Amino acid sequence: MFELSLSHEQGSFRLDVDLALNGRGVTALFGPSGSGKTTLLRLMAGLDRPDTGRIVLDGQVLVDTRAGLFVPVHRRRLGVVFQEARLFPHYSVRGNLCYGMPARDEPALQRMARLLGIEPLLDRMPGRLSGGEARRVAIGRALLTRPRLLLLDEPLTGLDGDRKQELLGYLAALVRDIEIPVIFVSHDPQELLAVADDLVLMQHGQVRASGPLDTLLARPELMPFLGGFDVSAMLRVVCHRVDPDRHLNELRLADGQRLEVPALNVSPGAVLKIQIRARDVALALTPPEQTSIRNVLGCRVTGLHHTSTPGVTLVALAVGGQVLRALISTASCEALALREGQKVLALVRAVSLARPA
Amino acid sequence: MLTPLEWEALALSLKVAGTAVAASLIPGIVLAWVLARYEFVGKGLVDGLVHLPLVLPPVVVGYLLLLSFGRQGVLGQWLATFGITLPFTWQGAALAGGVMAFPLLVRAVRLSFEAIDPRLEAAARTLGATRGRVFLTITLPLALPGLLAGMTLAFARALSEFGATITFAANIPGETRTLPLALYSLIQSPGSDAAAARLCVISIGVAMVSLLASEGLARRTRRRMGGRDV
Numbered sequence: 001m002f003e004l005s006l007s008h009e010q011g012s013f014r015l016d017v018d019l020a021l022n023g024r025g026v027t028a029l030f031g032p033s034g035s036g037k038t039t040l041l042r043l044m045a046g047l048d049r050p051d052t053g054r055i056v057l058d059g060q061v062l063v064d065t066r067a068g069l070f071v072p073v074h075r076r077r078l079g080v081v082f083q084e085a086r087l088f089p090h091y092s093v094r095g096n097l098c099y100g101m102p103a104r105d106e107p108a109l110q111r112m113a114r115l116l117g118i119e120p121l122l123d124r125m126p127g128r129l130s131g132g133e134a135r136r137v138a139i140g141r142a143l144l145t146r147p148r149l150l151l152l153d154e155p156l157t158g159l160d161g162d163r164k165q166e167l168l169g170y171l172a173a174l175v176r177d178i179e180i181p182v183i184f185v186s187h188d189p190q191e192l193l194a195v196a197d198d199l200v201l202m203q204h205g206q207v208r209a210s211g212p213l214d215t216l217l218a219r220p221e222l223m224p225f226l227g228g229f230d231v232s233a234m235l236r237v238v239c240h241r242v243d244p245d246r247h248l249n250e251l252r253l254a255d256g257q258r259l260e261v262p263a264l265n266v267s268p269g270a271v272l273k274i275q276i277r278a279r280d281v282a283l284a285l286t287p288p289e290q291t292s293i294r295n296v297l298g299c300r301v302t303g304l305h306h307t308s309t310p311g312v313t314l315v316a317l318a319v320g321g322q323v324l325r326a327l328i329s330t331a332s333c334e335a336l337a338l339r340e341g342q343k344v345l346a347l348v349r350a351v352s353l354a355r356p357a
Numbered sequence: 358m359l360t361p362l363e364w365e366a367l368a369l370s371l372k373v374a375g376t377a378v379a380a381s382l383i384p385g386i387v388l389a390w391v392l393a394r395y396e397f398v399g400k401g402l403v404d405g406l407v408h409l410p411l412v413l414p415p416v417v418v419g420y421l422l423l424l425s426f427g428r429q430g431v432l433g434q435w436l437a438t439f440g441i442t443l444p445f446t447w448q449g450a451a452l453a454g455g456v457m458a459f460p461l462l463v464r465a466v467r468l469s470f471e472a473i474d475p476r477l478e479a480a481a482r483t484l485g486a487t488r489g490r491v492f493l494t495i496t497l498p499l500a501l502p503g504l505l506a507g508m509t510l511a512f513a514r515a516l517s518e519f520g521a522t523i524t525f526a527a528n529i530p531g532e533t534r535t536l537p538l539a540l541y542s543l544i545q546s547p548g549s550d551a552a553a554a555r556l557c558v559i560s561i562g563v564a565m566v567s568l569l570a571s572e573g574l575a576r577r578t579r580r581r582m583g584g585r586d587v
Contacts (some may be wrong), residue, residue: 047479073482086480090498099494100484145484 002149002183006053006063008043023058023149026175026182027247028192028213030226030316031202038183040202041153044183045080046073057148072260077140079150079180085134087126093137094122114179116170132163134171143178156191164252168194175277189226193234193275218280218325220307220314231278231314232352234326253281255320261271261296261351278314278351281326285336285347290317295348299324301340304333317346359559365531366539367501367559373535375446377455381462385507386497389466410521411460419453419524426525427454434478449526450533454515462511469503470496501569502575509571513564 007014013037022025029037042048044055046062049070055063062071087096095107113119116136126134135155143149147177155171156164165290172195175182186192192199192213200210201222209222214234216222223231237251237259247263251272259274266272287296299317307314313333317324324346410418426433426443436443436579439519443449446556473496497504519537526533528542540556543549 045483047483073479074485074487078466078483080480080483082476082480084476086474086476088481088495089476099481100486102485140483 001056001058002044002181003056004040004044004053006038006043006050006055006065008050008053009047010260012037012342013039013045013205015043017053017205017207019200019207019210019211021200022183022185023181025197026036026184027198027200028196029183029185029200029202030192030196030206031187033187035202036205037206038153039188041080041151041183041185042306045078045151046076047080053240063288077145077148079145079147081138081142081150081152081155083137083154085131085138087137089126091126092122093118093126093129093279094125096126096137096141097122097144099141101288102146103106108144112144115174116140129341130163132159135159135167138290139171140176147180150180150182152182153188154185156186156188164191171195214323218303218314218316218323220309228355231325231327232275233278233323235274235276235319235322235324237272237274239264239266239268242266242268244269253297253320253322257297257320259297259331259348259351261295274351276324276348277352278325278327281317281324282347282349283326283328283332283336283338284345284347288347292346293347293349297324297346297348299344299346300341301338301339301344304338306330317344319346362539363556363559366536366556367563368518369531369533370535370563373450373454373533374447374512374518376451377458378462378512380451380510381455381459381511385459385462385511386466386504389470390492390496391465392463393467393470407463408460410457410587415457416524418456419521422449422453422525443534444525445527445529447526447532450518450522451515453521453525454518456495457509457518457521458514461514463508465503465507465510466500468543469500469507472503473499474515478518500580505571505574505578509567510530512567516563516567517560534577544580547586 001023003019005018007016013034013036017040029040031037039048043275045241050063050065051067053063054061054065058104061069062076063069088099091099094109097112101109110119113122116139118133118136118140121133121137126137129137139155143261156167159167173325175195184195196213198211199213199216201208201216203225208225209216209219217232217234220231235253237253239249240252240258241250242263243250244263246347249259249262249264250274251259251261251274261274264272282293297319299319301315302318302323303316305316307315307327311330313328315326315328315331315333315338317326325345388407394399423428423444426436426449428434428437433443442450477499478491478495480494486494516535517537518535519541522533522535523538528534528538534542534555536559540553540560541552543556
């Protein structure tokens with residue numbers, strides 16, 4: 001549990017935050033530049049002192065301005081990875097990794113190096129690393145201090161597409177392997193969808209919304225702030241079969257319903273999270289004939305919501321114990337006479353993103 | 358190769374200059390650190406005082422030292438209670454050389470402290486390092502090339518010190534007659550042109566050796582770091 005209630009002024013910028021994070025999984029601090037996400041991260045880390053407020057992590061008071069309490073950075077046991085890798089240029093990669101380790105532990109170091117794919121680099125000096133390699137070393141260095149929490153400040157910014165994907169893969173693997181809560185700052189929706197479980201949406205130095213990613217993705221009024229996002233749903237599926245001839249993957253939902261998507265780089269049995277945008281879902285009452293849409297899921301309507309766009313309705317659907325969303329015109333909603341509890345067929349045009357769950 | 362008198366002057370010079378640099382090292386680093394990293398009232402004054410020997414005539418510095426550390430001087434009287442006298446001793450010559458060289462040391466070290474990315478120090482703090490450990494493991498090693506350069510400059514300056522030394526420590530053979538003072542004495546006595554030329558060559562040699570040594574050390578340090586951080 002990470003509780004923050006603070007205000008902080010920096011020049012003309014004012015941060016006012018009242019936030020409780022569950023302290024599990026990956027939480028993204030998301031917002032445009034200048035929204036205060038990095039400032040908030042620095043306050044969490046103890047690199048800056050808030051003007052007023054309290055920060056409590058797992059019952060330990062880190063900051064309480066009223067009581068004059070401030071636990072300095074080096075005693076917080078938080079791993080911090082900055083936007084620039086900030087490796088120490090006069091230490092080798094190994095030296096950097098060891099810098100914050102509580103005790104010499106070669107097996108732990110080797111395991112981390114293997115996990116991050118930096119084993120061949122251990123004896124190199126940081127000046128001879130690529131951007132992606134340097135970031136991985138920085139992440140390993142932070143994790144080897146055995147922190148209670150890992151804070152990442154835009155860890156992927158400035159990397160090109162391939163390097164970004166690569167580092168995302170390592171991050172996802174780390175999150176699964178090492179059970180440590182992660183808070184990361186991002187302004188990139190792709191990044192966010194790829195790793196975040198929870199989302200803190202920041203704007204003008206304030207928390208605009210916070211909660212599980214899937215819940216926030218269901219709120220149309222937030223979409224303008226999520227810039228580049230569409231209302232969507234995240235579904236957990238299992239890769240059932242791979243058809244290399246037709247370049248298709250067959251995915252199964254918990255209730256056994258099938259989805260066919262263009263070949264993903266996964267093997268049968270893998271558990272995936274897929275994103276389905278609400279505007280890629282159409283509804284029908286009877287099975288459509290002669291259509292290009294192959295994916296038809298039987299669902300039940302659980303809610304009808306007006307959106308900020310007049311004439312557009314957001315339909316929440318239950319499918320295999322999960323939530324799917326469809327954005328349709330209010331007119332067709334009325335034509336189909338949709339109501340809560342009704343059984344409908346969801347026609348899924350596209351699955352926009354998949355990642356290991 | 359060298360005459361006993363030349364040996365004496367050379368050894369004394371190295372001893373005096375070495376002591377001057379060694380004694381200035383810690384206060385120089387501390388002062389450079391404070392000037393590089395902190396803002397405080399009177400910083401300009403402190404900065405000015407440190408640099409004063411650079412612009413004052415050395416004789417004035419020597420005279421001021423004599424006033425403070427002489428028998429009647431406040432500091433001199435205080436040191437006398439411990440049985441220490443500085444004027445007209447080689448330690449006094451080291452003090453004069455040290456004071457004259459101090460601004461060069463502080464300046465070089467300060468510049469290299471200022472060139473260090475404070476974000477690296479912040480990163481070290483997040484890895485659990487105390488301020489002291491950050492200074493010893495990050496700041497100081499990264500400032501090492503600048504520190505070496507500053508030490509060489511200071512050493513060369515102390516080695517060539519003349520005005521303040523002759524005023525404060527006089528020109529006593531075997532005690533305070535360093536290379537420049539020995540050279541001066543030779544120039545004063547007629548018919549010593551050849552001996553003076555020899556001392557001249559020795560001075561140039563010592564200065565070159567210390568410059569090359571520091572350059573070599575600095576290059577090795579830089580190579581060890583293998584270029585800049587990305």
